[in-house]
Amino acid sequence: MLRIKGRVAAVLPDNIDTDIIYPGRYLNITDREKTPEHLFELSYPEIRETLHPGDLMVGGRNFGCGSSREQAAAAIKFAGAGAVIASSFARIFYRNAINLGLPLIIAPAATGRIQPGDELEIDLAAGQILNQTRNETYPAAKLDVRAIELLEAGGLIPYLKASHVQI
Amino acid sequence: MPMTLAEKILARASGRVSVEPEEIVVANVDVALSHENADLVRKSFAEIGAAHVWDPSKIVIILDHRVPAESERTAETHKAIREFVAAQDIRNFYDVGRGGICHQVLAERGHVLPGMVVVGTDSHTTTHGAFGAFATGIGATEMAGVWTTGKLWFKVPATLRVEVEGSLGPWISAKDLILYVIGKLGSDGADYRAVEFDGPAIRNMSVASRMVLANLSMEMGAKVAFTPVDAAVLRYLSVRSGRDIVDSADYHADEGAKYEAVIRIDASVELNEPRIACPHSVDNVRPISELAGLPVNQAVLGSCTNGRLEDFEIAARILVGRTVHPRTRLIVIPASQEIYLEAMELGYIKAMVQAGAMVNPPGCGPCVGVHQGILAAGEICISTTNRNFIGRMGSKDSKVYLASPAVVAASAIAGCIAHPQVVVEEALACSA
C-alpha cells in the first residue's frame, strides 16, 4: 500500500467538483460497485473507457470540491484507480477517499509535469513520485499517520471491524 | 493559552485543556445528521457489524433531497430508512411532509446548541456555525463510524477571521456579502480552515442571514464557519430548544486567540451593488451591473441557503401585484413546512402564486438536479441556491447564476437579470 505503481490515465484541470466526478442525479444509487457507471459522465465520459485497473489519475487544485457525496470517491475507487495525485484536495473528498481505501497524494510540484500515459512510481512513506517515462522525481506530501493506518487496513470499515467494535 | 472558537470546542469535545492547529484529536459527537444518504450510512453500518447505534437520541434523519419520492428507487430508499429508524429507535426522524431541508429543520426543531460538535452527511452542515456549533460535513462511511462509536477524529483547523465593518445598503443581503467574500478568497480560500465572522454588519443581521454566511462558507472550502453567539442567537435557540440557553465563555473565541489571517471588509464601501456568482464556479463573482439584461428561462427561490421567511418576504414584496415575465418560470420552495405555513399566513405565498410562481413542496427542489425544475440544454437559470457547477441543475449545457432572493424575484419579473431597484421603479431595462 505504501508503494504504488501505475500508468496515468487522465490529467484533469483545477477545481474538479463532485458533480463533475459523479452527477447528483445518480445519488440514489447506493451500491458502491455500481457508481463507476456514471464516473465523469457529464464532462469526461471517455475516462471510463480509458481507465484500467491500477491506473492513476492526476488533478490540479481543490480536486473533489463541492458536495459530501461519497459516491464521487467510490466511483473513482471502484473504477479501479490506484491513486489520485493533485495539487490539493477538498476536505470531505479527501476523508471519503481515505475512508474507502483510495490513496490520495498531494504533490503540487508534480501536477503540471505529468502527462497522460506516463508511468509513475509513488513512495507514500518517503513522500516521493518517480516519473519513469520522463525520468523526473517530484516531492509529495507525506500522508499523516491516521491516513496510513486507514489505507493499510483497507479503509474505515475494515479498520473499525478490526480495532473498535466488540460485537 | 487563548483559543479560537474552533479550538475551544474541539478541546472540550476531546477532553483536552487546550489544542493547537494541526493537532489530531478524537472528539465526541453531539449531533449526527443525515438525509436520504442515511441509506448509504445504514449499509456501511451493517458492514461494520454493530447491532445498535451508539446513541439513537443523537442521530437526526431528515428526508429532503427527493421528496416526495420521484422514482421507485428513491421510494425504496425512503422505505429502507423508515425501517431502519424504527428498528434502531431513532426518534428524531422527519419524514416527507414533517420537516423540510435538513439544515433548516435541525435548527428549527432545536437540535443544535452552541459549543456542540455537529457532523452531517451533507457538506452544508457548516450552516450550524451560525449557532456557535462546530458543524461540518462528512461522508457516509465516516458517519457509519460515528453511528458505531459516537466519536470522530479531526485535525484542528487554523482560523481565518473576517471582520465586516459598515452596514448593508438597500437591496444588499447576506448572500451578496458572502458571494463577495468567496469571490475575494476563491473556492479554496478557506480550505481546511475555520472561519469566524464578526463586526457590526454581522451583528446587525438576523439569525436567518447569519445562516446564509455559514452555509456558503462551504463554497470556499471552510471546515466550519462561525458567526457570533449574541443575544439574538441565544433567544432563537431558547425558543427552539424550549430551554433557557444562557451565554457562556465556551461559545466565544478568547481575547488574544491566534488567527492565520484577519480579513477586513467595509460593507458600506465595498459592497455597493448586489453580487452574482457566474457559471460554473461559486467564486466567479461579478457585480450585477455587468450582467443586467441577460435573459433567464428559470428563476429559483429556495434551498438551505435562501428558503427562509425573510427571503420570502423580500421576494413577495417585489412580486406582489406584478407578473412573472412570459419567457421565465419562477419556482419557489420553502425550506420547511413551518416556513411554508408562515409564508402562507403572511400572504407571501398568495402574492407569489398570483404573480405566476409555481410552489414546490419543502425540500431541496431542483438544487441538486434530480427533480422539480430541471434545466434543458441552453437554458439559463438565476437561483438563490449555493452551487452553479456544470450540470448541477440539469443539462451540462445549461447555466446557473447564483444571486440573492431580491435579485431572483426581480429577474423573474424582468425576464432577465435585473437589479431589484430597477424593477420596483418599473423602469424595466431588458433587451429582447
Ligand code: SF4
Ligand atoms: S438545498 Fe441544495 S445545497 Fe442545500 S442541502 Fe439541499 S441539495 Fe444540498
